[in-house]
Amino acid sequence: MSDHVGSKSAGGLTRRDVLLAGAAGLVIGSGLLLVPKRYSRMPQQAQSFVAKVAHYQLDIADAITRGIRELGVNPEELKGKRILLKPNLVETASGAPHINTHPLVLRGAIEAFLRLGAATVMVAEGPGHRRDTLAVYEESGLADVLTEDHIRFHDLNYITGYELPNAGRQSSMRTLTFPCLFKEVDWIVSVAKMKTHHWAGATLSMKNLFGVMPGIYYGWPKNVLHHAGIENSILDINATLKPHFAIVDGIVGMQGDGPIMGDPKQAGVLVMGRNLAAVDATCCRIMGIDPYKVSYLERADNWLGPIGEGSIEQRGEAIAAVRTNFNLIDQIPAQHGIRLT
Numbered sequence: 305m306s307d308h309v310g311s312k313s314a315g316g317l318t319r320r321d322v323l324l325a326g327a328a329g330l331v332i333g334s335g336l337l338l339v340p341k342r343y344s345r346m347p348q349q350a351q352s353f354v355a356k357v358a359h360y361q362l363d364i365a366d367a368i369t370r371g372i373r374e375l376g377v378n379p380e381e382l383k384g385k386r387i388l389l390k391p392n393l394v395e396t397a398s399g400a401p402h403i404n405t406h407p408l409v410l411r412g413a414i415e416a417f418l419r420l421g422a423a424t425v426m427v428a429e430g431p432g433h434r435r436d437t438l439a440v441y442e443e444s445g446l447a448d449v450l451t452e453d454h455i456r457f458h459d460l461n462y463i464t465g466y467e468l469p470n471a472g473r474q475s476s477m478r479t480l481t482f483p484c485l486f487k488e489v490d491w492i493v494s495v496a497k498m499k500t501h502h503w504a505g506a507t508l509s510m511k512n513l514f515g516v517m518p519g520i521y522y523g524w525p526k527n528v529l530h531h532a533g534i535e536n537s538i539l540d541i542n543a544t545l546k547p548h549f550a551i552v553d554g555i556v557g558m559q560g561d562g563p564i565m566g567d568p569k570q571a572g573v574l575v576m577g578r579n580l581a582a583v584d585a586t587c588c589r590i591m592g593i594d595p596y597k598v599s600y601l602e603r604a605d606n607w608l609g610p611i612g613e614g615s616i617e618q619r620g621e622a623i624a625a626v627r628t629n630f631n632l633i634d635q636i637p638a639q640h641g642i643r644l645t
Contacts, residue, residue: 345606350582351375353619354590354626355574357555364412364574368551369419371576374619377549383421385490389413392497392512392553393429395564396443402556402568404440405497407449409553409574413495414455428485430460430515432525433564437461458485461519472540474603475532480544481521491548492516494580498557498573498587500566500630503534505598505638506591507563508584509550510608513541535600542580542608550583551576554590559630573626581609582616589613589644592629597642 353371357364372382391405414425427450431440437459441447450457465481486492496512504511514526514537522528529537554573560566573590577583581604585595595601595611605611613623632639 347612347615348606348610349615349617350577350579350610351617351619352575352577352579352583352586354586354621354623355576356572356621356626357574358572360406360408360555364409365415365419367574368412368416368576371551371574371620372416372420372549375577377420377578379421382417382491384423385421386488387417387422387425387491387493388486388489389417389425389427389493389495390512390516391427391429391446391495392499392507392515392563393431393437393440393444393446394515395431395433396440397564400568401445402558402566403497403564404444404446405495405553406555407444407446409551409555410446410495411449411453413493413551414453417493422491426456426458426489428458428460428483428516430483430517430519432514432519435461435519435524458483460485460516463518465518465521468544470540470544472536472543474539474543475536477528477532477537477540480540481518482516482545483518486516486545492545493549493551494547496550496552497563498552498554498569498571498575498591499562500559500591500593500632500639501562502565502636503638504538504600505642506584506588506593506601508552508587509547509580510538510542510584510600510604513545513547514538516545517541535603538600539603539608542604547580549576549578550580552583552587554587557591557630559591560633561636567631569628569630571626571628571630573621579609581605581611585611585613586616586618586623589623590627592627592644593632593642594644 355367463483494509501507558566559569
């Protein structure tokens with residue numbers, strides 16, 4: 305019996321006690337190797353701003369200006385800067401304007417940044433579903449708005465790229481290729497649409513950045529990123545690009561089988577902030593989704609930004625005042641069980 309793992313040593317300890325103590329020492333000495341990565345990260349703090357905007361004919365520029373100021377953006381941060389707005393311009397379908405970021409939200413963002421001292425504002429997108437970006441640009445109504453406002457639009461799908469090391473390292477991609485246009489701007493702003501998603505659960509400001517990856521390098525519909533893993537690619541792009549700000553169009557969002565086939569959902573909000581993970585976590589809570597059950601957000605927590613409600617200082621409207629549950633489809637694996645209780 306003296307060799308049994310449960311037998312007592314002379315000091316009153318069993319061999320099991322000794323083995324467990326040794327294992328604990330190994331974990332501590334090896335940098336918490338056996339502790340899930342999220343729990344070994346230092347907690348982060350961020351802010352998000354929620355504005356009630358019931359419809360697109362209201363003063364969206366005022367709401368965005370107020371949000372930028374409430375979030376503590378110093379005027380010197382924007383004075384003379386070149387701002388690139390990246391909308392969610394995916395596809396057009398008759399009677400389905402809720403697929404894309406509404407053109408009047410882009411107009412409001414343009415006015416807000418110029419009002420706050422920006423030197424120039426441009427809009428740029430690289431849709432993943434259609435090779436003819438200009439057709440989507442025109443059919444969506446965005447061309448009418450930008451032409452009237454004398455704002456330049458850039459098709460990111462066909463711009464020569466430059467490589468950066470993959471700072472996220474979640475996928476096997478060693479480098480990421482971004483449009484050379486990004487070297488000519490000071491701020492990159494994700495102007496996303498509030499939508500549920502067939503493969504990712506929710507698509508918001510972080511997922512919106514798929515559209516910055518040029519189609520001439522990443523294919524249609526960004527096949528290279530899909531093969532590398534949608535969630536891995538979301539994290540890699542955000543970690544490497546380090547966007548500066550996010551505005552999410554939730555005035556009318558999309559619920560159900562998004563990002564294209566879903567139904568319109570009146571949420572009546574704009575959500576914005578400097579940290580995209582925190583903005584997306586706030587959006588999820590407004591949609592009645594638990595951000596910790598959206599895989600890429602859970603993995604981003606306290607790395608790309610905080611997603612815990614207690615770590616996000618809420619400005620503007622309280623989440624409880626604007627929450628409206630988006631329809632989820634249990635038969636879609638990415639949407640099953642993600643409801644916020």
